[in-house]
Amino acid sequence: MNVRVLLADDQELVRTGLRMILDAQPGIEVIAEAPDGRRAVELARALRPDVCLLDIRMPHLDGIAATRELAGPDVVDPLPVVVITTFDLDEHVYDALRAGARGFLLKDAGPQLLAQAVHAAAAGDALIAPAVTARLLRTFAATPSARRVPQPLEPLTDREEQVLLEVATGRTNEEIAGRLFISLSTAKTHVANLLTKLGMRNRVELALWAYETGRLAARRD
Structure with missing residues (x-):
């Protein structure tokens, strides 16, 4: 079955x-x-x-506001959103992900990466343009914020902490399984448990949380 996509951009040629x-x-x-x-x-x-593939800069309602209405924290039945833009600005990426986007791409990303982002979003995963991922997370993890960082409903196990680190560095379930010498189904189970314990909906939120709580920096030291 095909992945059904809605496109939104104020330029007809785009x-x-x-x-x-x-x-x-x-x-x-x-x-x-x-x-x-x-x-x-x-x-x-x-x-x-x-x-939903949404441009950031649009009239009447911009892509970030539209994302919030379709996929925000208060939306009961959220739709998968991928934000696409010509502007490689960290604050746009961060705002889009906080609004509920499952992906962020630049318009020059190319057909392969665009298709990967669409398929990832439809499957419940997330994809951010590689050029902005690590810089984005590090930059905003170090930025003071009044936002309350959620705490897990119950403590993370040692294995879950390891899986969280792998997720935060952008690795897929297959890569996590290989690096930690566990089965693919076990890797998926750990990711699902992390989402449940932290009350989060996708891997991007897990990655942001790992940076915001200092876990990634601590593990790398």
Whole structure:
């Protein structure tokens, strides 16, 4: 079954180009387009696409606000959102992820990475452009914030701490299994347990939490 995608960008040429790229990828189908964030939210709620691909800078409602309406912490049945932009600005990435996005890409990422981000979002995973991942997390983990960092419902086990570190450095379940000498199903179980204990919905939130609590820095020292 194809991954059904909603595109939102205020430039028609950009939407056309993205549609051509995505429709050419196996297993992906663009089902609708929107010229602004407000229309994107309306279409997404009506059509329930598998993934929403949103530009950040749009009229009426920008991509971050639209992401918050579709995938924010208070949304009961969130939709997977990937944010795409021409602007490689850390604050945009951070705001998008905090709003609930499952991915962040630059428009020059290329067809392969774009398709990977769409498939990852549809599968419940997350993908951020490699060029911004580590810099983003380190920068904002070191930035003072009034946001309350959640604590686990119960202490993490030693193995969960190890898995968390691997997730925070961007490794897939397959890579985690190989590095920790555990089965793929065990790796998936540990990631699921981490999400449950921390009350989080995706791997990006886990990675941000690892940086914000100083865990990654501590493990690397």
